[in-house]
């Protein structure tokens with residue numbers, strides 16, 4: 009069965025982007041995240057997280073730090089009844105040329121194969137141009153949020169097709185206002 013997904017960037021989109029965040033004391037969920045994701049679920053979208061964590065490849069923190077920090081987010085969402093179907097995480101430094109780092113579409117192609125994601129009916133929401141490019145590379149639609157690094161990233165969008173909105177709540181309003189594909 010094909011499914012429409014919203015692929016969510018994590019840092020700067022769902023939670024505060026503290027540089028290479030991995031310490032629980034720095035963890036801060038954005039106030040609108042739970043309500044926003046709830047609206048998407050209610051509308052029938054499924055949810056996954058796609059995140060670049062080059063701090064691991066750079067040796068700034070370990071996989072166990074990542075697991076604890078990411079687990080805190082998943083716990084908070086789960087406590088609100090929000091399941092995340094999958095997290096696709098790239099641990100590599102940018103210069104390794106790996107296939108899993110956004111904007112390479114391998115994460116979304118995996119979601120199509122493993123979760124039955126209908127990429128043409130799906131969205132990517134994030135605060136970096138690479139999130140919007142990921143959408144374009146996978147045949148999905150992209151939204152740049154101006155939280156996190158969004159204001160700095162915005163001028164780099166160039167001709168990348170995508171929508172720019174203030175934050176996750178505005179991204180959700182946009183998604184729910186656009187006719188469904190597929």
Ligand SMILES: [Mg+2]
Pocket residue numbers: 017018019020021025134135136156
């Ligand atoms: Mg981000």
Ligand SMILES: [Zn+2]
Pocket residue numbers: 098099100106107108109
């Ligand atoms: Zn990678």
